[in-house]
Amino acid sequence: MPISSVVVTLSQDGVVAEAALSILSADPRWTLGAPNGRHVPAVLDTTSLEDAVSLTEDALRIDGVQFVDVVGVDFSDLSEQEAT
Amino acid sequence: MKRRALLQSAAMAMATTAAARLAGGDEVSAEGAEPARRRLPLSPDLVWDKAPCRFCGTGCHVEVGVQKGKVVAVRGDLQAEVNKGLLCVKGYHVGLALYGKDRLTQPMLRKDGELVPISWDEAIDIVAQRAELDGFALYGSGQWTIPEGYAGNKLMKAGLGSNHIDPNARLCMASAVTGFLSVYGVDEPAGCYDDLDRCDVLILWGNNPAEMHPVLWSRVLERKVAGEDVKLIDIGTRETRSSGFCDHVLTMKPQGDLAIANGIARLLLERGTYDKAFVDAHCAFRAHGDKPTLQGEAISFEQFKEGLAPYTPEHVEELSGVKPDDLRMLADLFGRRDLRITSLWCMGMNQHTQGTAINALVHGIHLLSGHFGRPGDAPTSLTGQASACGTVSEVGTLAHGLPGGLLVENAEHRKEAEAIWNVPPGRVNPKPGHHTVEMWKRFCTPKSQGGDIQTIWVMVTNPGQTMPNLNALVAPSRKLDGKFLIVSDVYPTATTKIADLVLPSAMWVEKNGMFGNSERRTQQWFKMVEPPGQARDDAWQLLAVARRLHDRGHPGMKDKDGKFLFDVAGPDGKSVPVWEWEHYYDVNVDERLFEEYRKFTRFKHKDLAPYAEYVKARGLRWPVIQHEDGVWRETKFRFVEGEDRYVKKDAGVQFYHSTSKDDRAQIWLHPYTAPPEVPDAEFPFWLCTGRVIEHWHTGTMTRRIPELWRSMPNAYVEVNAKDADRLGVKNGDRLALESRRGKLELPVWIDGRGAPPQGTLFVPFFDETMLVNVLTLEAYDPFSKQPDYKKCAVRAKKVVST
Ligand code: SF4
Numbered sequence: 001m002p003i004s005s006v007v008v009t010l011s012q013d014g015v016v017a018e019a020a021l022s023i024l025s026a027d028p029r030w031t032l033g034a035p036n037g038r039h040v041p042a043v044l045d046t047t048s049l050e051d052a053v054s055l056t057e058d059a060l061r062i063d064g065v066q067f068v069d070v071v072g073v074d075f076s077d078l079s080e081q082e083a084t
Numbered sequence: 085m086k087r088r089a090l091l092q093s094a095a096m097a098m099a100t101t102a103a104a105r106l107a108g109g110d111e112v113s114a115e116g117a118e119p120a121r122r123r124l125p126l127s128p129d130l131v132w133d134k135a136p137c138r139f140c141g142t143g144c145h146v147e148v149g150v151q152k153g154k155v156v157a158v159r160g161d162l163q164a165e166v167n168k169g170l171l172c173v174k175g176y177h178v179g180l181a182l183y184g185k186d187r188l189t190q191p192m193l194r195k196d197g198e199l200v201p202i203s204w205d206e207a208i209d210i211v212a213q214r215a216e217l218d219g220f221a222l223y224g225s226g227q228w229t230i231p232e233g234y235a236g237n238k239l240m241k242a243g244l245g246s247n248h249i250d251p252n253a254r255l256c257m258a259s260a261v262t263g264f265l266s267v268y269g270v271d272e273p274a275g276c277y278d279d280l281d282r283c284d285v286l287i288l289w290g291n292n293p294a295e296m297h298p299v300l301w302s303r304v305l306e307r308k309v310a311g312e313d314v315k316l317i318d319i320g321t322r323e324t325r326s327s328g329f330c331d332h333v334l335t336m337k338p339q340g341d342l343a344i345a346n347g348i349a350r351l352l353l354e355r356g357t358y359d360k361a362f363v364d365a366h367c368a369f370r371a372h373g374d375k376p377t378l379q380g381e382a383i384s385f386e387q388f389k390e391g392l393a394p395y396t397p398e399h400v401e402e403l404s405g406v407k408p409d410d411l412r413m414l415a416d417l418f419g420r421r422d423l424r425i426t427s428l429w430c431m432g433m434n435q436h437t438q439g440t441a442i443n444a445l446v447h448g449i450h451l452l453s454g455h456f457g458r459p460g461d462a463p464t465s466l467t468g469q470a471s472a473c474g475t476v477s478e479v480g481t482l483a484h485g486l487p488g489g490l491l492v493e494n495a496e497h498r499k500e501a502e503a504i505w506n507v508p509p510g511r512v513n514p515k516p517g518h519h520t521v522e523m524w525k526r527f528c529t530p531k532s533q534g535g536d537i538q539t540i541w542v543m544v545t546n547p548g549q550t551m552p553n554l555n556a557l558v559a560p561s562r563k564l565d566g567k568f569l570i571v572s573d574v575y576p577t578a579t580t581k582i583a584d585l586v587l588p589s590a591m592w593v594e595k596n597g598m599f600g601n602s603e604r605r606t607q608q609w610f611k612m613v614e615p616p617g618q619a620r621d622d623a624w625q626l627l628a629v630a631r632r633l634h635d636r637g638h639p640g641m642k643d644k645d646g647k648f649l650f651d652v653a654g655p656d657g658k659s660v661p662v663w664e665w666e667h668y669y670d671v672n673v674d675e676r677l678f679e680e681y682r683k684f685t686r687f688k689h690k691d692l693a694p695y696a697e698y699v700k701a702r703g704l705r706w707p708v709i710q711h712e713d714g715v716w717r718e719t720k721f722r723f724v725e726g727e728d729r730y731v732k733k734d735a736g737v738q739f740y741h742s743t744s745k746d747d748r749a750q751i752w753l754h755p756y757t758a759p760p761e762v763p764d765a766e767f768p769f770w771l772c773t774g775r776v777i778e779h780w781h782t783g784t785m786t787r788r789i790p791e792l793w794r795s796m797p798n799a800y801v802e803v804n805a806k807d808a809d810r811l812g813v814k815n816g817d818r819l820a821l822e823s824r825r826g827k828l829e830l831p832v833w834i835d836g837r838g839a840p841p842q843g844t845l846f847v848p849f850f851d852e853t854m855l856v857n858v859l860t861l862e863a864y865d866p867f868s869k870q871p872d873y874k875k876c877a878v879r880a881k882k883v884v885s886t
Binding site: 006036048066073 | 170305
């Protein structure tokens with residue numbers, strides 16, 4: 001159950017940025033912090049790292065989301081990785 | 085539940101700090117005081133320490149969280165100037181690279197065709213015995229740490245008196261080195277990543293930083309998003325993920341870069357928009373004479389101009405496919421003094437049979453137009469590997485090199501090296517060893533036919549996947565009597581699978597280490613966790629072999645005073661038996677090796693600070709000079725007065741290693757030449773190979789990280805939609821590619837992640853189940869000896885399942 005710290009950077013267009021923010025707020029998997037300008041801190045608590053990655057990728061497809069930067073991840077609960 | 089809530093609130097604190105930093109409200113003080121967030125670890129009982137990311141040459145710093153002897157968390161390091169707390173998808177998963185289930189954990193020897201476990205003692209004995217024989221070579225890496233590379237170089241050159249050591253960086257940045265040497269007389273970029281924050285125009289020359297140096301790319305895009313007027317221009321043979329963000333995308337024919345650079349220079353001269361004052365004060369002109377050399381011969385400005393005369397915009401279009409208006413647009417930009425222009429390149433210009441030439445030409449247009457020496461005005465090469473600059477270029481782990489930029493062919497340089505190593509005069513062999521392609525060619529040739537390399541010890545690299553033309557340069561050796569392949573690595577690879585002896589290595593934070601990134605930044609980290617099983621440090625392996633040779637009576641393993649070549653004294657002055665694994669960490673061997681290596685760095689003004697300075701810092705960019713106040717300070721911009729302490733007062737700009745010995749840089753005339761293999765009726769497609777963001781080079785680490793592997797599980801062939809129509813294939817069908825050297829089947833991805841123009845195919849090289857290098861060409865640049873992986877001719881046919 002990894003916990004990821006991410007920063008979502010919204011577009012400069014206030015209207016689209018606002019719309020993106022409400023899409024993310026409506027998604028229970030995202031816990032959003034207080035925006036600092038266009039940069040919104042967020043936490044993803046997911047069942048796997050794969051889910052965290054696909055959530056960030058999905059977010060990138062939302063109109064008004066410019067970047068999603070992952071700044072940290074705690075995977076202390078993950079068991080040993082499988083070899084391919 | 086309580087713990088989870090705590091973890092979540094700590095994670096939010098981290099994200100909030102990063103958001104503040106991105107917004108300009110940085111919590112980290114300029115003095116580097118501990119930021120508030122350091123008191124808020126994700127898990128309360130984690131121990132954090134710093135390390136550079138294991139993967140690419142960007143050199144991001146991560147903080148590594150360790151709990152109960154295991155790496156359990158990573159986060160971007162806010163104190164690191166390179167990445168300012170950010171990481172790319174690979175860096176984000178770097179901790180997991182340690183924990184693939186099939187780590188190599190004990191030495192194995194091939195007996196009756198099978199790899200069977202043996203003891204370390206036996207393994208070291210076998211390597212020492214092979215090293216005593218003629219034809220022993222060490223094939224190293226830009227992912228060796230600096231102390232590992234230094235130990236390998238010293239073992240070969242000061243110990244065995246042999247120069248048969250070369251690294252995989254020969255395949256990735258050798259042309260950048262020869263480009264720098266031919267222009268400035270000394271290698272590595274004059275500028276640094278700060279240029280990316282200051283330029284008005286950024287030109288990508290065959291470069292895809294969105295996938296290869298993603299953190300640097302986001303640094304540039306952040307400026308664009310913030311509304312800064314920064315123009316991005318992409319010049320390449322296919323559109324990539326980077327192209328989508330660019331203002332201009334100029335798709336060129338392979339090798340067209342030579343014509344484009346010459347075309348820009350011609351327009352600057354024709355219009356009189358070159359920077360005459362800068363050129364008169366700081367530049368000279370060069371071209372090859374009858375016998376080409378890296379230094380070339382002096383030519384006049386008039387001869388230079390005459391040589392450029394054929395490169396009219398129309399002729400450049402014929403050679404490169406780039407429209408005359410686009411060429412004029414580039415010349416307009418270079419002709420303006422009010423703009424700051426940074427050029428970036430990596431493999432597109434380096435893996436090129438005219439790699440030295442195109443590197444020199446791009447430096448040349450910057451010099452000619454005076455776009456040099458101000459922050460943001462810089463020609464900058466990026467390296468692929470984490471320590472290609474630090475361990476290869478600087479430590480000199482090349483067949484012709486010595487540490488600190490010295491050369492084996494130069495008698496004075498050999499004397500200096502022998503003095504530092506305290507070995508008898510004549511110990512360093514004046515004859516360069518075999519460069520990479522030649523080394524492997526001779527390993528694949530019977531001894532009776534001139535194949536003078538009998539043993540290769542491979543460390544931290546995977547030539548069974550990365551050498552070009554694998555069917556000629558690797559496979560034959562496996563069928564020849566007397567050829568012995570030793571591989572030190574962390575996971576089974578395409579190379580360990582064909583090795584005679586496999587040695588298990590420690591990786592990344594399982595050992596002490598130092599890397600040197602693309603911007604001359606030397607970085608240090610400490611061991612944080614134990615390696616698995618019997619895996620051991622590569623530096624230990626080298627020292628243990630040296631000691632075994634010493635004990636077997638090899639004269640080269642003693643210095644002039646009869647001491648062991650790698651003698652390490654403890655605090656009491658007594659020698660510590662660091663060749664015994666149980667004593668290896670009794671002292672900091674890395675520090676001892678580094679402090680000795682540091683003595684070499686003053687010769688070419690690549691001065692490094694004492695080891696302790698790197699312990700405190702998130703890397704320092706050389707030359708690092710101790711100022712009058714006792715503080716060691718780095719250099720951001722070389723050759724520029726006020727920035728670089730080696731520039732004389734009032735000189736403004738001084739190229740103090742000038743090949744013409746007059747403090748001038750060389751502007752080269754290099755005519756366009758065609759690639760060695762071009763598509764024809766039989767092999768009608770261009771094939772380009774490269775990397776993807778998810779995987780680190782041959783994927784041996786990243787393919788073991790399930791999240792990365794699942795998001796990019798296998799190689800593919802990227803095909804233009806019209807070509808796909810013509811070939812009758814759709815996504816997921818298989819195409820059989822065939823070159824004059826080999827055959828390979830791959831699944832089709834129409835237009836793929838990039839968009840190849842018609843007639844061009846692209847295949848990534850990360851997948852060991854689909855080795856694209858059976859197709860590639862071994863032709864190489866005459867000076868750098870770097871092969872061209874970016875262009876060869878293939879044919880393609882749909883695979884019809886039966
Ligand atoms: S950009 Fe390179 S150094 Fe930075 S996190 Fe990604 S792989 Fe690591």
